[in-house]
Amino acid sequence: MTISRSDFRKRIMKYCADSERCTFDVLAKLDEWQVPSDEADQILSTLYTEKFIDDRRYAKKFVTEKWRADQWGRIKIMSALQQKKLDNNILQEAMMTIDDGEYINGLNKLLEKKFDVKRSENGSEDARRIMMFAISRGFEEELIQEWLITKGFEM
Numbered sequence: 274m275t276i277s278r279s280d281f282r283k284r285i286m287k288y289c290a291d292s293e294r295c296t297f298d299v300l301a302k303l304d305e306w307q308v309p310s311d312e313a314d315q316i317l318s319t320l321y322t323e324k325f326i327d328d329r330r331y332a333k334k335f336v337t338e339k340w341r342a343d344q345w346g347r348i349k350i351m352s353a354l355q356q357k358k359l360d361n362n363i364l365q366e367a368m369m370t371i372d373d374g375e376y377i378n379g380l381n382k383l384l385e386k387k388f389d390v391k392r393s394e395n396g397s398e399d400a401r402r403i404m405m406f407a408i409s410r411g412f413e414e415e416l417i418q419e420w421l422i423t424k425g426f427e428m
Contacts, residue, residue: 289325332367349411400426
């Protein structure tokens with residue numbers, strides 16, 4: 274049974290309507306469905322025209338979601354977006370949506386919570402544990418060190 278271009282287009286439009294998608298995600302899905310490249314190009318063009326795909330919109334939503342809901346740091350967010358092969362200007366613009374003050378406050382709250390939950394008698398072990406936790410979340414090492422210093426840890 275051969276699937277028509279119209280069927281592929283309907284399926285991919287539903288895929289895009291279910292959740293915000295970027296060009297990379299759509300191309301991967303079309304490839305998975307083994308859509309010939311000439312048809313994929315035409316489908317992609319339709320998706321852009323009808324606003325089913327907008328990489329700028331995708332990047333901004335991704336940044337907001339990963340920062341506010343998942344509490345990822347800038348490094349982890351940027352790395353994830355780079356894997357989507359988005360234009361660097363789009364990446365930079367999306368990353369600018371994170372307010373610096375909100376970012377620092379969010380990091381501080383996250384570290385306070387982590388520190389309060391798992392405090393030990395060994396200060397250097399606490400500092401190492403907090404540092405590793407925050408780095409794994411994608412926060413900048415210098416910001417983590419600043420927080421540790423304000424808490425009296427020696428760096």
